[in-house]
Amino acid sequence: MTPEPQPTGPSTPAGPLVRLKNVNKHFGELHVLRDINLEVSRGEVVVVIGPSGSGKSTLCRAINRLETIDDGEITIDGKVLPAEGQGLAKLRADVGMVFQSFNLFAHKSILENVTLGPMKVKGMKGAAAKELAMSLLSRVGVENQAQKLPAQLSGGQQQRVAIARALAMQPKVMLFDEPTSALDPEMITEVLDAMVLLAKEGMTMIVVTHEMGFARKAADRVIFMADGEIMEQATPEEFFTNPQTDRAKDFLGKIL
Ligand code: ADP
Numbered sequence: 001m002t003p004e005p006q007p008t009g010p011s012t013p014a015g016p017l018v019r020l021k022n023v024n025k026h027f028g029e030l031h032v033l034r035d036i037n038l039e040v041s042r043g044e045v046v047v048v049i050g051p052s053g054s055g056k057s058t059l060c061r062a063i064n065r066l067e068t069i070d071d072g073e074i075t076i077d078g079k080v081l082p083a084e085g086q087g088l089a090k091l092r093a094d095v096g097m098v099f100q101s102f103n104l105f106a107h108k109s110i111l112e113n114v115t116l117g118p119m120k121v122k123g124m125k126g127a128a129a130k131e132l133a134m135s136l137l138s139r140v141g142v143e144n145q146a147q148k149l150p151a152q153l154s155g156g157q158q159q160r161v162a163i164a165r166a167l168a169m170q171p172k173v174m175l176f177d178e179p180t181s182a183l184d185p186e187m188i189t190e191v192l193d194a195m196v197l198l199a200k201e202g203m204t205m206i207v208v209t210h211e212m213g214f215a216r217k218a219a220d221r222v223i224f225m226a227d228g229e230i231m232e233q234a235t236p237e238e239f240f241t242n243p244q245t246d247r248a249k250d251f252l253g254k255i256l
């Protein structure tokens with residue numbers, strides 16, 4: 001077999017930004033990721049939907065190497081994700097992640113939450129990190145909260161801080177795992193709006209969500225997962241109006 005072409009450097013982007021090739025993952029007897037093949041292009045927004053337990057979170061966690069894989073390969077920007085070591089820390093910095101629970105450092109101010117990563121991992125100086133953090137906080141509309149502690153903010157505000165914090169690492173791709181499912185309904189829109197903005201700015205995004213409005217507004221592609229498999233992929237329009245498999249029809253019947 002001839003080797004796959006590799007990008008020659010950061011100035012000559014080629015190939016998909018994220019690529020999973022025959023990725024498998026078990027938890028004991030449970031086969032949670034079954035031969036996953038997925039390519040995400042630069043600037044592409046992919047929404048992942050599917051029933052609870054289908055492996056969506058595991059997929060995200062594998063891409064960020066919060067979870068190891070049994071076999072197959074994951075590449076970020078042409079580089080194979082290593083199992084551990086310095087290379088991993090560096091590559092992981094290219095992948096921003098926002099979880100369902102906001103996971104902010106409770107005893108640090110909002111500003112510190114955002115400056116910490118760039119200073120510790122990227123060696124950014126305090127003043128530069130602060131400037132970057134303030135511009136990101138203002139992009140997600142919470143710049144006035146910079147001096148507060150996370151608990152003083154609403155859930156929607158905290159989740160927007162979590163987005164700013166991930167962006168502060170200047171990732172190449174952003175993963176969102178059900179970012180609005182822990183929020184009160186009135187706060188969902190403000191978080192989705194920040195994500196739509198990010199998508200429009202050209203960020204590459206993989207978003208696990210059942211928010212169809214977001215999918216229709218921002219997704220280039222919807223992926224439907226069930227039982228650890230990618231069962232369908234299509235444009236949001238195609239998928240929501242004309243799902244192909246019974247599993248997808250059944251699922252959409254339950255959530256729409
Ligand atoms: P989803 O995000 O689609 O709801 P998950 O990726 O969280 O699905 O989980 C897929 C399956 O793997 C579920 O059956 C879940 O119970 C199981 N699972 C997830 N994490 C672990 C773990 N750390 N150990 C054992 N089983 C797990």
Ligand code: MG
Pocket residue numbers: 056057058177178
């Ligand atoms: Mg999940």
